[in-house]
Amino acid sequence: MNVKEYTNQLQNFGYRLTTPRTEILKVLSTTKPLSTKEVFAFLKKNGSQVDIVTTYRTLELFEKLGFIRKIQLEDKTSRYELIGASHHHHLVCMKCKNIEDVQVEEGLLLNQIKKQSRFRVEKHALEFFGICGNCQRL
Amino acid sequence: MNVKEYTNQLQNFGYRLTTPRTEILKVLSTTKPLSTKEVFAFLKKNGSQVDIVTTYRTLELFEKLGFIRKIQLEDKTSRYELIGASHHHHLVCMKCKNIEDVQVEEGLLLNQIKKQSRFRVEKHALEFFGICGNCQRL
DNA sequence: TTATTATTGCAATTAAGTTGCAAATTGTCA
DNA sequence: TGACAATTTGCAACTTAATTGCAATAATAA
Numbered sequence: 001m002n003v004k005e006y007t008n009q010l011q012n013f014g015y016r017l018t019t020p021r022t023e024i025l026k027v028l029s030t031t032k033p034l035s036t037k038e039v040f041a042f043l044k045k046n047g048s049q050v051d052i053v054t055t056y057r058t059l060e061l062f063e064k065l066g067f068i069r070k071i072q073l074e075d076k077t078s079r080y081e082l083i084g085a086s087h088h089h090h091l092v093c094m095k096c097k098n099i100e101d102v103q104v105e106e107g108l109l110l111n112q113i114k115k116q117s118r119f120r121v122e123k124h125a126l127e128f129f130g131i132c133g134n135c136q137r138l
Numbered sequence: 139m140n141v142k143e144y145t146n147q148l149q150n151f152g153y154r155l156t157t158p159r160t161e162i163l164k165v166l167s168t169t170k171p172l173s174t175k176e177v178f179a180f181l182k183k184n185g186s187q188v189d190i191v192t193t194y195r196t197l198e199l200f201e202k203l204g205f206i207r208k209i210q211l212e213d214k215t216s217r218y219e220l221i222g223a224s225h226h227h228h229l230v231c232m233k234c235k236n237i238e239d240v241q242v243e244e245g246l247l248l249n250q251i252k253k254q255s256r257f258r259v260e261k262h263a264l265e266f267f268g269i270c271g272n273c274q275r276l
Numbered sequence: 277t278t279a280t281t282a283t284t285g286c287a288a289t290t291a292a293g294t295t296g297c298a299a300a301t302t303g304t305c306a
Numbered sequence: 307t308g309a310c311a312a313t314t315t316g317c318a319a320c321t322t323a324a325t326t327g328c329a330a331t332a333a334t335a336a
Contacts, residue, residue, distance in 0.1 A: 015282085015283095016281095016282060016283065016332085016333050016334070017333080017334095018282090018283065018284080018332075018333070019332090020283085020284075021283095035323095036323080036324080037322095037323085049285095050284090050285095051284070051285050051286075052285095053284080053285065053286080053324090053325085053326095054283080054284055054285070056323090056324065056325080057283085057284085057325095070212075072210040072211070072212065072213075072214075073210070074208075074210065074263075075210075076210075076214040076215070076216070076292070076293080076322090076323070077214070077322090077323065077324095078214065078323090078324095091251065091255060091257040091259070093257070094260065100255055100257060102250075102251055102254055102255060102257075103250070103254065104247045104250045104251065105246070105247075105250060106247070108243070108246060109242045109243075109244070109247075109264075112240075112241070112242045112243060113229065113240055113242065113266065116240055116241065117229060117238055117240060117270075117271065118270070118271030118274065119229040119231070119238060119240075119266070119268055119269070119270050119271060120268045120269045120274060121229070121266045121267070121268040122232065122267055122268040122269065123266075123267050123268070124264070124265060124266045124267065125212075125263060125264070125265045125267070126247075126262070126263070126264050127262060127263045128251065128257070128259045128261075128262045129259070129260055129261050129262065129263070130257055130258045130259040130260040130261070131257070131258045131260065132255075132256070132257050133255065133256030133257060136256065136258060149303095153313085153314095154301080154302050154303070154312095154313060154314065155302080155303090156301075156302070156313090156314065156315080157301090158314085158315075159314095173292095174292080174293080175291095175292085187316095188315090188316095189315070189316050189317075190316095191293090191294085191295095191315080191316065191317080192314080192315055192316070194292090194293065194294080195294095195314085195315085214291090214292070214323070214324080215291090215292065215293095216292090216293095
């Protein structure tokens with residue numbers, strides 16, 4: 001999905017297409033998972049006037065609409081990323097803070113859970129922390 | 139490890155054995171993962187005079203010493219649990235907020251990562267969200 | 277183009293966690 | 307046992323992330 005498709009979706013759902021919303025979608029579509037602060041910083045750097053409160057509210061809306069996914073890493077700040085075609089997880093470098101995407105087959109895990117509990121899994125969080133290839137060489 | 143063993147460890151490391159530390163260990167050893175606020179509430183309920191700042195600092199210390207593990211669930215508050223014998227993950231009920239432990243074999247995941255990246259995984263977070271057996275019946 | 281209503285921006289507030297420092301408590305040694 | 311030195315605690319003040327109320331602004335429908 002590109003920015004245009006998301007803005008169409010937005011209007012289909014009856015929400016208005018505003019400058020802040022378009023700008024925030026643009027930021028999200030060009031980067032890795034970002035915190036609200038980081039999205040806001042990006043906006044500013046590109047000359048946008050959007051307020052940080054609007055950034056909070058817009059990200060909340062986009063999450064509700066299923067455009068983006070909220071992820072919790074090690075700190076208290078939430079991060080958001082566009083929900084692309086493929087389900088993936090993250091390799092978070094504890095040194096340089098860079099985030100790599102990674103694909104893992106988790107069907108097995110869900111089977112194991114089914115054997116142990118009546119719990120019905122709706123979603124999961126899976127993040128890996130460590131040292132990326134680059135930082136290992138330093 | 140029981141409370142006594144932890145307090146011994148504490149002294150072996152050169153830290154003092156104080157009332158707040160003992161009380162907090164007791165709370166941790168009798169429950170599921172708790173936030174700082176929750177630990178503090180437990181203390182109060184049991185007549186303890188311990189301050190919430192001390193609770194924050196003590197949990198931080200215990201984490202540093204490897205007594206407890208910090209976990210991030212869906213919100214911004216950190217939760218802590220005693221590091222028991224077995225490595226496990228959680229089934230977090232989105233309805234009643236109860237937390238079940240679950241055992242999954244994750245060796246496979248780590249192999250899959252090795253094939254995709256030079257990243258060296260040091261630790262990981264894996265949490266499942268859904269509806270527990272009880273709440274499904276309601 | 278105007279009117280209606282959603283959306284935004286500002287200021288103030290809440291909530292989680294942190295910091296500085298004086299007072300209290302612990303462990304050690306005489 | 308008592309006193310000293312150093313750690314630990316509790317209070318108050320502060321920081322940071324996020325939320326809320328409300329008046330001003332902007333987007334869509336007619």
